[in-house]
Amino acid sequence: MKILVINAGSSSLKYQLYNMTDESVLAKGLVERIGMDSSILTHKPTNKSEMTEVSEILEHTTAIRKVLHALTDKEHGVIDSIDEIDAVGHRVVHGGESFKESAVVTEEAKKEIRRLFDLAPLHNPPSMMGIKAAEVNMPSIPQVVVFDTAFHQTMPEKAYMYAIPRVLYSKYKVRRYGAHGTSHDYVSKEAAKFLDRPLEDLKIITCHIGNGASITAVQGGVSVDTSMGMTPLEGLMMGTRSGDLDPAIVPFVMNKEELTVNEVNSMLNKHSGLLAISGVSSDMREITEGMEKGDANSKLAFDMYTYRVRKYIGSYAAAMNGVDAIVFTAGVGENSTVLREQVLKELTFLGVEIDEALNAIRSGEPRRISTEQSKVEVLVIPTNEELVIARDTFRLVQ
Numbered sequence: 001m002k003i004l005v006i007n008a009g010s011s012s013l014k015y016q017l018y019n020m021t022d023e024s025v026l027a028k029g030l031v032e033r034i035g036m037d038s039s040i041l042t043h044k045p046t047n048k049s050e051m052t053e054v055s056e057i058l059e060h061t062t063a064i065r066k067v068l069h070a071l072t073d074k075e076h077g078v079i080d081s082i083d084e085i086d087a088v089g090h091r092v093v094h095g096g097e098s099f100k101e102s103a104v105v106t107e108e109a110k111k112e113i114r115r116l117f118d119l120a121p122l123h124n125p126p127s128m129m130g131i132k133a134a135e136v137n138m139p140s141i142p143q144v145v146v147f148d149t150a151f152h153q154t155m156p157e158k159a160y161m162y163a164i165p166r167v168l169y170s171k172y173k174v175r176r177y178g179a180h181g182t183s184h185d186y187v188s189k190e191a192a193k194f195l196d197r198p199l200e201d202l203k204i205i206t207c208h209i210g211n212g213a214s215i216t217a218v219q220g221g222v223s224v225d226t227s228m229g230m231t232p233l234e235g236l237m238m239g240t241r242s243g244d245l246d247p248a249i250v251p252f253v254m255n256k257e258e259l260t261v262n263e264v265n266s267m268l269n270k271h272s273g274l275l276a277i278s279g280v281s282s283d284m285r286e287i288t289e290g291m292e293k294g295d296a297n298s299k300l301a302f303d304m305y306t307y308r309v310r311k312y313i314g315s316y317a318a319a320m321n322g323v324d325a326i327v328f329t330a331g332v333g334e335n336s337t338v339l340r341e342q343v344l345k346e347l348t349f350l351g352v353e354i355d356e357a358l359n360a361i362r363s364g365e366p367r368r369i370s371t372e373q374s375k376v377e378v379l380v381i382p383t384n385e386e387l388v389i390a391r392d393t394f395r396l397v398q
């Protein structure tokens with residue numbers, strides 16, 4: 001069975017084609033600048049040469065048509081015909097309370113995703129464009145939606161409710177939903193496999209630290225708390241997002257600077273985080289470089305960022321009354337030796353002992369970076385959100 005995984009953003013569309021017989025990736029790629037001039041399709045087939053095409057792609061339907069052309073191209077293609085694709089799996093950011101797990105796309109499911117636009121105005125509309133575009137291009141192929149929030153639907157009320165008037169929950173469903181669910185789910189399961197211990201017995205703290213970043217407390221295989229909130233703005237400091245702050249700052253700044261709702265949203269989502277504090281970049285590599293060159297702002301950004309990761313780990317260890325394993329994943333978590341070192345070196349009160357040599361090793365494989373004596377296992381596990389989407393799609397269409 002072959003499954004096409006689609007991750008649609010407002011102006012981009014990522015894809016991967018899986019052969020589920022051995023879960024191998026046949027091809028992957030990206031369409032960028034949809035709706036702008038000079039859209040770019042980058043197609044990377046496994047075992048064949050890469051292809052780049054610049055053209056005008058005004059909307060997602062054309063983007064998917066181009067992707068299907070690339071997948072069936074004589075020179076760069078990996079399948080003979082679109083009919084070889086058995087199902088399409090879509091990443092959708094927000095499933096609200098309606099979707100506790102992945103679902104086959106039906107008229108009802110689409111209606112529900114549309115209803116959730118309110119909760120994720122930046123993220124769900126592009127996902128819907130991706131679904132529609134796939135339906136237009138592949139009308140007879142089943143579609144599945146996999147939600148970033150679904151894994152966190154197991155959180156208890158005490159973790160997902162905010163201490164604000166209850167009417168806001170009953171009227172608008174204001175509550176914590178979390179994000180990166182497919183990643184936290186995947187790496188917690190991989191951690192149990194790596195440790196060769198039953199997931200049901202483990203208390204794991206998964207740190208998905210990429211451009212967006214979130215930490216989850218996974219107890220017995222289910223999410224019991226997570227740092228992102230109703231939207232992906234809460235929690236850790238991120239590349240351009242503020243993460244936690246005193247909510248009173250929002251009306252204060254709006255008043256002083258005469259900002260609109262959109263402007264303050266943009267400030268907190270796009271002009272805060274590492275970028276705001278360092279004044280240099282939202283990219284951890286450049287922050288680390290700046291720090292090495294003695295730039296004080298980069299150092300402060302790095303210190304604030306790592307301090308918050310450490311505080312969340314500490315609080316989730318308290319939430320679960322213990323921790324067996326801490327897992328690092330995503331762009332920064334998998335690659336930044338200095339970040340992991342800085343976070344872990346002051347978690348000795350939990351019994352964490354890091355092995356510096358193991359921490360310095362670079363490999364794309366799951367690995368342990370704690371010492372044999374460490375009371376808590378510390379692992380680096382490359383995430384694979386696309387594979388989770390492919391697996392769920394496979395399971396649901398079989």
Ligand code: AMP
Pocket residue numbers: 209210211212239282283284285330331332335336337
């Ligand atoms: P992601 O959102 O998971 O794709 O992560 C992207 C982020 O990972 C980038 O913005 C970088 O900040 C970070 N990153 C990638 N490689 C490295 C590296 N070698 N060291 C530190 N950070 C990295």
